[in-house]
Amino acid sequence: xxxxxxxxxxxxxxxxxxxxxxxxxxxxxxxxxxxxxxxxxxxxxxxxxxxxxxxxxxxxxxxxxxxxxxxxxxxxxxxxxxxxxxxxxxxxxxxxxxxxxxxxxxxxxxxxxxxxxxxxxxxxxxxxxxxxxxxxxxxxxxxxxxxxxxxxxxxxxxxxxxxxxxxxxxxxxxxxxxxxxxxxxxxxxxxxxxxxxxxxxx
Numbered sequence: 001x002x003x004x005x006x007x008x009x010x011x012x013x014x015x016x017x018x019x020x021x022x023x024x025x026x027x028x029x030x031x032x033x034x035x036x037x038x039x040x041x042x043x044x045x046x047x048x049x050x051x052x053x054x055x056x057x058x059x060x061x062x063x064x065x066x067x068x069x070x071x072x073x074x075x076x077x078x079x080x081x082x083x084x085x086x087x088x089x090x091x092x093x094x095x096x097x098x099x100x101x102x103x104x105x106x107x108x109x110x111x112x113x114x115x116x117x118x119x120x121x122x123x124x125x126x127x128x129x130x131x132x133x134x135x136x137x138x139x140x141x142x143x144x145x146x147x148x149x150x151x152x153x154x155x156x157x158x159x160x161x162x163x164x165x166x167x168x169x170x171x172x173x174x175x176x177x178x179x180x181x182x183x184x185x186x187x188x189x190x191x192x193x194x195x196x197x198x199x200x201x202x
Contacts, residue, residue: 012050014040016064019057020107024115028058028122059125065108066132073139084146085153089198092166093190096173100186110178113171137163169197 018040022031033054037044051057072091099106112129116122141163147153173193177186 008050011040011042011046015042015047015050016057016061017104019061020104020111023058024107024111028054028116055122055125058122059128061108062112062125062128062132065105065112066129066136073136073143083152084143084150085198088140088143089194092170092194096170096177096190097187099174099177106178106181109174113175114178133167137167140166166197169193 015036019031019036022035022039026032026035031054033044033047036054036057037047040047047057051060072095099109137160141159144153144157144159144162148155148157148159173186173190177184
């Protein structure tokens with residue numbers, strides 16, 4: 001039974017990885033389950049065993065991208081005994097550095113940020129993206145609120161505004177790297193970039 005579960009998980013992961021390639025090459029709207037099955041080297045029946053349809057696959061990729069990020073933020077806040085701003089900065093550096101280390105993450109993020117048109121059946125995914133952004137914003141905002149309660153951040157600053165600024169900053173770094181991955185090393189530049197961003201409040 002354990003072997004069967006492991007094989008099923010391997011098949012599911014293979015389908016998702018193949019879907020990223022097919023969606024990127026064909027576009028989500030023009031991609032078909034047959035193409036995804038062929039790329040994953042599985043039957044169409046195997047695809048239907050794990051996913052209802054193409055939109056379901058796309059939603060699974062969305063959750064695979066966003067859920068760990070949000071959970072890491074929540075866990076990080078709960079386990080923060082030091083300065084919340086320093087902890088948040090360290091996490092941001094680690095997060096964007098993953099783009100250089102993890103090719104699959106880079107491909108999935110490129111699909112969502114650069115290749116996707118949220119129309120038709122994918123509109124529901126856009127709604128989920130909005131929900132995920134709200135969860136992320138709430139998690140980030142709590143770091144700033146905690147810093148204020150500890151006296152390491154001025155209470156004159158609005159946590160919601162800081163959260164929006166940080167979200168835009170992270171997205172800008174990601175977009176720049178995804179569009180021009182050879183223009184700079186994100187591993188080398190990320191610490192410098194976030195030092196600049198957080199310097200004003202330390």
